[in-house]
Amino acid sequence: MPALGLSLSPENSRAGSVDERVDLVLLERTLIEPPRLAAMQRWSAAVRRRFPNATQVPFVWHLVSHAREDGLRERSTRRPTGNEIAFGGLQTTDEVVRAWEVSRLCLQGCGGDRVMLRTGPSLTPGALGRKRLRAFVEARRAEGIAITWEPEGLWEPEVARAFARELGIELCIGAFEGGRPRYEDPAEPVLVGREVWLRVGGTGPRGRLDGAQIDALAEHVEVVPDATIVFTGPLALKHLREVSAFLAV
Numbered sequence: 001m002p003a004l005g006l007s008l009s010p011e012n013s014r015a016g017s018v019d020e021r022v023d024l025v026l027l028e029r030t031l032i033e034p035p036r037l038a039a040m041q042r043w044s045a046a047v048r049r050r051f052p053n054a055t056q057v058p059f060v061w062h063l064v065s066h067a068r069e070d071g072l073r074e075r076s077t078r079r080p081t082g083n084e085i086a087f088g089g090l091q092t093t094d095e096v097v098r099a100w101e102v103s104r105l106c107l108q109g110c111g112g113d114r115v116m117l118r119t120g121p122s123l124t125p126g127a128l129g130r131k132r133l134r135a136f137v138e139a140r141r142a143e144g145i146a147i148t149w150e151p152e153g154l155w156e157p158e159v160a161r162a163f164a165r166e167l168g169i170e171l172c173i174g175a176f177e178g179g180r181p182r183y184e185d186p187a188e189p190v191l192v193g194r195e196v197w198l199r200v201g202g203t204g205p206r207g208r209l210d211g212a213q214i215d216a217l218a219e220h221v222e223v224v225p226d227a228t229i230v231f232t233g234p235l236a237l238k239h240l241r242e243v244s245a246f247l248a249v
Helices: 037-050 094-110 127-142 157-167 211-223 236-248
Strands: 003-008 024-027 055-058 114-119 146-151 170-174 183-185 188-191 197-200 228-231
Touching (some): 003 236, 024 037, 024 228, 055 114, 114 127, 127 146, 157 170, 197 211, 211 236
Parallel strands (some): 003 024, 003 228, 024 055, 114 146, 146 170, 197 228
């Protein structure tokens, strides 16, 4: 069976009944406005009560990962002191080191050993972007912390796959583009890549998954039975339940 994950955002994080089908919970709040340690521990405990079988994975704070032009800073009020331009972009600055410490405490608060690194469009596949990403991965590996990388911007799936493989990290990419499946090879129904975590969000005006998308996920799982599928957006939990029920048939 695949591992079914939920990206827990403000839109889908309301209290609910216990759900033992969820294997993985990504903590989106830590990308924008990471709580302090005590609050993180309380939140993590609440998430664990609701999803008792789920591994919790916090996002790296955007002040580590995203440059100012990536557009996340206006969504956050918490900010350490320092030079504004020295935050983000995986720079090796004192400001980024202090911001990383906040993310490390979030990881400590949920008792995990893996973080989700979403990089913005400013981190390109060029030499500088690759150098910074490699340095960040090596620094975290020295701390015993695993990384799943979710690139945005100019990283084409095949380029990102090759570099993630080179770095020895997991990769998370959208399974659909414009609502259409992103096949690795037209000859077989593998979405994006066999080793890639699939990010799945609804499409259309109601943000739902349609039957063709669910069929594509099911066909992927037939070929890759240990796939990891992460549902995102306001209807993430609903979609997880729908796909889980479909796969159980």
